[in-house]
Amino acid sequence: MAAIPALNPLKIPTTTNGETFEGFKRGYDHDHDHDQPLSPMARLFHEPGSNVYIVGIIGLKTKIKPDIFKHNLVHTLLRNPRFSSLQGKDKETGSMKWIPTHVNIDDHVIIAKLDPNMESSEKFVEDFISNLSRSPIESTKPLWDLHILDIKTSETEGTCVFRFHHSLGDGMSLMNLLLACASKASDPEAMLPGNTKKSGATKVSSLWSRLSVLWNSFVALVMFVSTALFLEDTKTPMKGSIGERDTEYTNIPENIRLRSTLFFNLRPTTEIEDVTDTSKHGTWGNKIGYALYSFKIGLKKDPLDYVRDAKAVMDRKKASLEPLFTYFFVNLILKLFGIKVAGKLNYKVFYNTTLWFSNVPGPQEKIWLFGHEVAYIAPSCYGQPNALMIHVVSYMDKLTFVLSADEETIPNPHQLSHDLQESLRIIKASLY
Template sequence: MNKEEPLTPFRWMFSQEEGNQIINCAMNLKNPINLESVKSEFKNSILIQHPRFQSVLVRNTNNGREYWKRGDVNLDKHIFLIQDIDHGDSSTSSNILSNDEIVNGYLADRTVSSPLSIDKPLWELHVLRDQNCLVLRVNHALGDGVSIMSLILTMCRKVDQPDELPSIPKHNSKSSRINICEMIWRLVMKIWLTIVYLMGFLLRCLFMKDAKSKISGGHGVELWPRKLATARFKLDDMKSVKNAVLNANVYKFIWRTINDVLIGVVTSGLSRYLDYHRTPNSIPEQGLQISGMAMVNLREQRGLQDMANLVKSSSVTSWWGNKFGYILLPIFPRKNVGNNPLRYVMNAKEILDKKKLSFEAHLTCAITKSAMSLLGPKVTYLLTNRVVCNTSFTITNVGGPQEEVMFGGNPVTSLRATSSSLPHALTMHMISYAGKAEMQILVAKDIIPDPQFLAKCFEDALLEMKEASTASVKT
């Protein structure tokens, strides 16, 4: 079977050498890994049935046409046993590294100038047997984080119910009933906010940029060596903070999400980090604004059973792929919050509620697709790269399974992900799993040499917020 299919705009951009982005997903397992068992699981998996994971990217140099060409998958060319991993930084050679640190070092090395060969379908599985870890590397042209996570989880089963697929959270977009006047006001605000945020996006494309700070990156930083650290959170702590903020404030339109807490934690953690590294000539206490890029899933969240049925049918392309937009997040790490750390979450919620009310994410997605069609991938990449260079960090949050799962009968202890380096010196990807969340903090080590300390700043920020939320409930 050699069916040809043209590339969509996003896949076209991510398949270019300039915009080549790899998603690296790490799955830690409880028990030792049997390589033949892993190959057997993949051979019988929905992943192998997916048309994108069977297709080779073909570049026709005569007319510049690019397309997917279906073929057979040879697992021996995709699954590799990795041993004797270089532990990297000599400064830590005197210490015994944990498995997590070794895996993070391995992933950090893969994020810089480590593309996948186009002579085969654009994915690989690296088996780190000594660390009980599977690393799935997928070119972003095949799909975004939500797509890849959904496909990975179709190969897993619940630990307590081995015949059932994991359950993933679905977004609740319900809002309270509103009268006609409120509906009109909401529509006016939606249009106004969309115009404001669209203008802000265009200004970022042209000349507006963040002030220089300790975490600033820029053009060329994507090629700098990287370090990777992990911040760990309890979802119950995040939920208690979220509920405390909602009880303390009355919002006209309420979306109950963990993202409000996550952005509040990031703001507070960056405040701690920047204060620790503050120099006498730094920007005044109240004067620093940092902007980030947050990726937003634009598809309806489906259950994994639906995903499995879609892959088996020909309608998978209607849901699969890169269906995301992004929003610009202005935060103020040094903004005075008094003695109430929950103010960080309140400020984040105020910003995110307005962002969710607007069409910013949908417009950035539409603009990118239009630019790809009209200007081509190289120009579109340059424009997108300019927005990245004019902001300070990237952040994503993908919801994983709500209960413990297993892969091939081997319980999964953690799920983590990161991506290829960007001009940002700071990139954060969070995945939730079985009541906890792990955020991978990828940094340019010559700009942020201590990502473990930054991770602790985030963890301490959440703990401080939880204490404040507990105190607010008691009073």
């Protein structure tokens, strides 16, 4: 059996002479995205309470060569119009739109300054990312950047920290973007093959299955609307929110309502597409829905019962239209009542739950990124109204759990990481 997955905490609470890029001169068609409005989901990620950034931490076993990264980013990442466009407001309509712009790669690739008196390289990397999450990306340039930490750790020769505003895309589109820029370790000249695996859409093959889907969807609809209107999780030490983090919890009720917001990919496939082909947009953007997962608080004699219960609930979630409903419902509210109302509704659902949970499938074999061997991939987010997010990503035969925790609510995320890791060990031991 594979080793226990790593559990890495991330603490959260943002012109020079470089190579430039201009879409029209590089020869690709900007007309498709020129002055086009942002999608409804992209606009939502600019609303208060949902202004979220994705952080992609990539450990490299090869010493980082910044010039190689810059050169390759110009010819890969910047050929996708989302990464070479500003997000500005239309003066007539007030809506946000993509505006192609000149990009100076040196404005986006930053070499981190190292502290000569650092306690340890691992702690420096952790603190650097935590500090980075406290600031936004300036809207005067495309909303992404790359920070290079030329520092050796126990696992790596250097660390890259990609930062994207969530309006550019969701975890699946950005993972596919990474894979489209990467090559196989077994053949550095060959691109990774496209993953044509279906995304897990609900299959309805019998009357009973159809009734089950309808019932599960109805229950999910009731819970979603109730949560958006009034149904809030129980106040616990883990349910932190702005303005309430100094609350003392002395009498926590026995019947605790503790829920997670789960995010689902709504694409029919997860096929990797050419980043330079602007006629294909299947993997780009934000095509995600979400579902609400209720935890059952209590001690069980058999540790595997936790796994069985979780699987049973997730099977019901998959046999429902809940993720599709949330996606289309938010879009419907936006069209009928505008972005502000949709944003408040979205925020209310997140605010009334306790944590976020997300996962992204990564490469199944070892990869190289611009000639640098990848040791690990660890994505996460910041800007969400919840004090805790758990993100899971696979790479080869290993799972990595990344904890994004607010320090004021969870002052010792390393202890939480240790506790979760110990729980996994107990579950594993019970198999024998």
